[in-house]
Amino acid sequence: MVARPTGGRRADILVAAAELFAEHGYRGVTIDDLGRAVGTTGPALYRHFPGKEALLGQVLVEISARLSRQGEELLARAVGPDHALDLLLRGHIAFALDEPALITVHDRELGNLTPEDRARVRRLQRGYVEQWVGVLADLLPEESRSVLRASVHAAFGLLNSTPHSRGTVGREAMAELLFAMGRAALVRDR
């Protein structure tokens, strides 16, 4: 009902979209659902985004960019590979615990993207994985890059499991558990 020149509405929509997509899947959410979630009707969304697909694209690109940027920042601050791995683990775990909806959408909805958006997201994801692989390559020089890449994907599966285990475990304990499990899985003997 009001004309607010702020871009606040746009951000609201993205947050609501992530939430709804996480809960019902991209195809299970209608434009009207999205409008209702931000207090307008469905078609109002077309004032902010060209369409539903573009909306999902924004959500996914933002998530991947955020993870990748966070990774870069952490690595810049790390003193050695051991420390770097700790920081990456804690950073990813914080993200997964604080934004379960984003994590869920991130690994379920790649297939509903425009080819262009999919390529963008894939590139960002690959970059983030390579940050981890680089650190692990320092820690485990005997392992091949491809084994390390598979290890990283497996570790992400572990760390991203929190949306599945709406547990009785409490955030801090969960963070510690995931950290211990993730580190043990990645650097087994050492």
Place this chain on the structure above:
Amino acid sequence: MVARPTGGRRADILVAAAELFAEHGYRGVTIDDLGRAVGTTGPALYRHFPGKEALLGQVLVEISARLSRQGEELLARAVGPDHALDLLLRGHIAFALDEPALITVHDRELGNLTPEDRARVRRLQRGYVEQWVGVLADLLPEESRSVLRASVHAAFGLLNSTPHSRGTVGREAMAELLFAMGRAALVRDR
């Protein structure tokens, strides 16, 4: 074009459905897609299943039942908790590597089920998780059940990551990697 009294068609449909649901999601697959995948037209499916929802239900119930039954069989044959965990890990890994489509559908499509089917699947899943928790409780008596449950979910996330890492790693090497990572994550110090 033929009247085959065998139940083969029915099984074909379930296999094709699992594959298509894994690739495009339940809502991204049409009845006509399913028919085409088994060499008929869409409406022919209604001779075998009451509807699309029931089809997904069959797929998910079958997966959960298979995992749970496999778990029971393995535990019956295990000599001690250590051996039991090894068997559970290897069994789950074999399933994940051999049936990536089933794994994918299994943890994405719960939300598209009838309440009745959802309850059935949940019960079976819970049973399977409790098999793992029971074994871990023997190995790690100091940990609470709820921490163990969260650990099991995290381990599943790790083991089920293979569909995400269509890697260059080869089945056997991948199985060994997942085994080592899973075991290390679950029984860290011991």
Place this chain on the structure above:
DNA sequence: CACCTATGTTAGTAATCATTAACATCACCG
């Protein structure tokens, strides 16, 4: 104040899709 832009609203529209109807055909059984 007059206007323009940003943002909404309600009422289409055209496509998609699950499901049903009406009608065929084959294989087997008496």
Place this chain on the structure above:
DNA sequence: CGGTGATGTTAATGATTACTAACATAGGTG
């Protein structure tokens, strides 16, 4: 061989839904 049941086919049908059109309004700015 004629009927019956299992299995298919094509052609509706009705619901859902992304997106568009036409029309409103509020607030800042000249």
